[in-house]
Amino acid sequence: MKRNIFLVFASPSILVMTLLMALPLAMAIWLSMHFMTFTNVLEPQWVGLRNYVDVLGDAQFWQSFEFTVVYIAVVVPSWIVIGFIMALLLDQQSGLARGIYLSIYLLPFIIVPIVGTIMFRQLFEPSGILRWLYQEIFNTRFRYTEQTVKALVLFHGVWYVTPFTLVVYFAGLQTLPQDLLEAAGIDGASRLQKIRYVVIPHVRSLTLFILLFSIMDSYRVFDSVYVLTELNPIYKAHTVMTYTFQTSMRLQRLGKANAMAVLTVIGIMVVLIPNLYYSWKEQLAER
Amino acid sequence: MDRVTSRWGRILIQIILFLFAIYSIVPFVWTALQSIKTVRDAGSRIPKLLFTPTMENYEDLWLRSTPANPEALAFFLLLALVLLVGLLLFAQYIPGRRPLVYGLAVAGFTTLLWGIPQLLDTDRFYDFFMNTLIVTVGTIVISISIGCLAGYALARYIGLLGVFLLLAALAFRALPRFAFVLPYYWIGSALHLLDSRMLVIITLVAVNQPFTIWMLRSFFMEVPKDLEESAMVDGANRLTSFLNVIVPVAWPGIISTALFTLLLAYNEFLLVRVLTQTNWTLPVAISRFTGGEDPRHLTLAAAASVSATIPIIVVILLFQKHLVKGLAAGAVKG
Numbered sequence: 001m002k003r004n005i006f007l008v009f010a011s012p013s014i015l016v017m018t019l020l021m022a023l024p025l026a027m028a029i030w031l032s033m034h035f036m037t038f039t040n041v042l043e044p045q046w047v048g049l050r051n052y053v054d055v056l057g058d059a060q061f062w063q064s065f066e067f068t069v070v071y072i073a074v075v076v077p078s079w080i081v082i083g084f085i086m087a088l089l090l091d092q093q094s095g096l097a098r099g100i101y102l103s104i105y106l107l108p109f110i111i112v113p114i115v116g117t118i119m120f121r122q123l124f125e126p127s128g129i130l131r132w133l134y135q136e137i138f139n140t141r142f143r144y145t146e147q148t149v150k151a152l153v154l155f156h157g158v159w160y161v162t163p164f165t166l167v168v169y170f171a172g173l174q175t176l177p178q179d180l181l182e183a184a185g186i187d188g189a190s191r192l193q194k195i196r197y198v199v200i201p202h203v204r205s206l207t208l209f210i211l212l213f214s215i216m217d218s219y220r221v222f223d224s225v226y227v228l229t230e231l232n233p234i235y236k237a238h239t240v241m242t243y244t245f246q247t248s249m250r251l252q253r254l255g256k257a258n259a260m261a262v263l264t265v266i267g268i269m270v271v272l273i274p275n276l277y278y279s280w281k282e283q284l285a286e287r
Numbered sequence: 288m289d290r291v292t293s294r295w296g297r298i299l300i301q302i303i304l305f306l307f308a309i310y311s312i313v314p315f316v317w318t319a320l321q322s323i324k325t326v327r328d329a330g331s332r333i334p335k336l337l338f339t340p341t342m343e344n345y346e347d348l349w350l351r352s353t354p355a356n357p358e359a360l361a362f363f364l365l366l367a368l369v370l371l372v373g374l375l376l377f378a379q380y381i382p383g384r385r386p387l388v389y390g391l392a393v394a395g396f397t398t399l400l401w402g403i404p405q406l407l408d409t410d411r412f413y414d415f416f417m418n419t420l421i422v423t424v425g426t427i428v429i430s431i432s433i434g435c436l437a438g439y440a441l442a443r444y445i446g447l448l449g450v451f452l453l454l455a456a457l458a459f460r461a462l463p464r465f466a467f468v469l470p471y472y473w474i475g476s477a478l479h480l481l482d483s484r485m486l487v488i489i490t491l492v493a494v495n496q497p498f499t500i501w502m503l504r505s506f507f508m509e510v511p512k513d514l515e516e517s518a519m520v521d522g523a524n525r526l527t528s529f530l531n532v533i534v535p536v537a538w539p540g541i542i543s544t545a546l547f548t549l550l551l552a553y554n555e556f557l558l559v560r561v562l563t564q565t566n567w568t569l570p571v572a573i574s575r576f577t578g579g580e581d582p583r584h585l586t587l588a589a590a591a592s593v594s595a596t597i598p599i600i601v602v603i604l605l606f607q608k609h610l611v612k613g614l615a616a617g618a619v620k621g
Binding site: 016024126190199280 | 314449455456459464474494525561579585589591610
């Protein structure tokens with residue numbers, strides 16, 4: 001394909017991404033240097049770097065950053081381990097049951113995150129079945145505190161994304177090199193050895209892919225944490241994104257919120273740059 | 288992998304698979320039960336598993352007043368729905384004239400959806416449902432049309448420019464919504480577009496574009512090059528050969544991508560929450576039912592959650608293969 005034909009075909013998409021992604025990103029940087037509330041959106045007031053100083057000195061911001069790191073550290077390994085094990089087990093199932101299980105397992109990942117979180121919360125409401133179970137088993141009252149809300153956020157995080165890794169690994173298992181498995185079997189390898197020396201190396205590139213994207217996605221987790229904390233404003237279990245939301249929508253400090261968003265973008269670069277480098281090499285190899 | 292053969296091993300696997308299914312589905316079952324309880328039963332501190340089911344929460348949610356003859360109306364609506372879905376399902380067995388049949392079904396659905404408020408005194412939740420539908424369909428149509436062109440161009444062009452575009456898209460995909468949402472708010476207020484469905488659709492198309500072109504590109508790569516080359520020898524130009532030869536071959540992949548676009552637009556919360564004050568879509572509308580002291584919020588949130596989930600369950604059942612294929616194709620979620 002010639003270059004000008006490429007440009008003609010790609011131009012609508014390039015136009016949309018320039019006008020509505022590159023430009024807004026530049027604007028976010030510009031707006032982050034202004035004092036802005038919902039009343040002066042169109043005439044923001046220049047304050048230079050004061051918003052950044054403000055954010056970096058904000059203890060609550062650092063608290064939310066800390067919880068975001070904890071979230072990533074707990075949730076991402078759980079997705080990978082549980083997803084991989086369940087994919088191995090589901091692979092043992094065949095026929096109709098396999099499809100039915102797959103549909104059921106996909107449910108938490110596919111439904112509206114806000115709705116999924118509300119459903120999850122229903123289990124722990126004062127009349128919820130899991131709260132009742134908890135109180136029956138441990139014989140103490142279940143209360144919404146900072147600790148329990150954080151535990152719920154983590155638990156929900158594991159619950160709703162595991163189906164994604166499960167399906168990706170499950171698809172990876174369908175393309176296992178059969179000859180290698182057979183050779184391993186002839187050599188007398190046990191099942192665990194086969195998994196260790198054939199299956200895991202086979203899904204290594206998938207794992208890398210999941211790792212890069214799930215770190216970036218869990219860093220910017222918003223919807224579920226919003227439902228579990230923001231709606232109970234007393235319980236502080238903010239992540240960076242929900243704290244940014246609170247700063248913009250509740251406190252109306254739009255400039256400061258923009259500064260937080262820009263800082264988040266810089267934070268994501270840590271994972272994004274290796275990812276870009278990896279894709280760059282992959283793309284060049286393809287051509 | 289080869290199968291586990293020992294009997295106890297197989298039983299253990301069955302038990303784990305079953306327990307994991309329970310774990311995945313418990314919140315849905317519990318919420319569905321809560322949604323058909325009276326406020327009193329739902330609020331009981333000791334969970335009630337035996338109760339008299341009621342539809343009053345759904346009535347409260349969707350209707351402003353109870354119609355005079357609910358049974359007749361429900362029967363009529365169900366009949367129309369069954370007829371239309373049946374028409375869609377059997378369209379492939381009707382010889383020839385398939386576009387006509389699909390057109391008829393779509394026209395039927397449209398009439399039905401816009402006709403319901405004439406028959407029933409619908410509440411605002413119905414408006415939010417319609418908003419969601421319009422936003423979702425609008426986003427899919429625009430995003431997939433321009434995404435197909437770009438995805439195809441990226442699959443066939445080997446220059447460095449293509450690599451730059453792909454990497455830029457990857458970078459945009461990784462960034463948090465918040466980096467874009469407040470500038471969108473600024474743009475919306477400068478152009479007096481706040482609270483309009485159009486702004487929501489256009490911004491959704493934009494945030495969707497990086498993911499869409501990556502995914503569509505991977506599907507177009509699978510289409511052999513000889514196909515359009517032979518069409519172009521026959522005198523077709525790039526665009527007509529693309530539309531007539533490539534798109535039909537890549538159609539399953541396009542459906543997969545459209546499904547993910549559907550989920551993304553249907554699920555979006557933050558963007559809609561910031562850019563609209565009254566023209567909400569379902570996620571924002573539902574989030575309003577949580578919290579607060581009104582005891583009815585518990586059951587209304589349950590009924591609203593179930594109502595918003597049913598369309599998604601239908602989608603999973605109809606398109607499970609496409610979904611799995613999309614996820615497996617290296618699809619990148621959200």
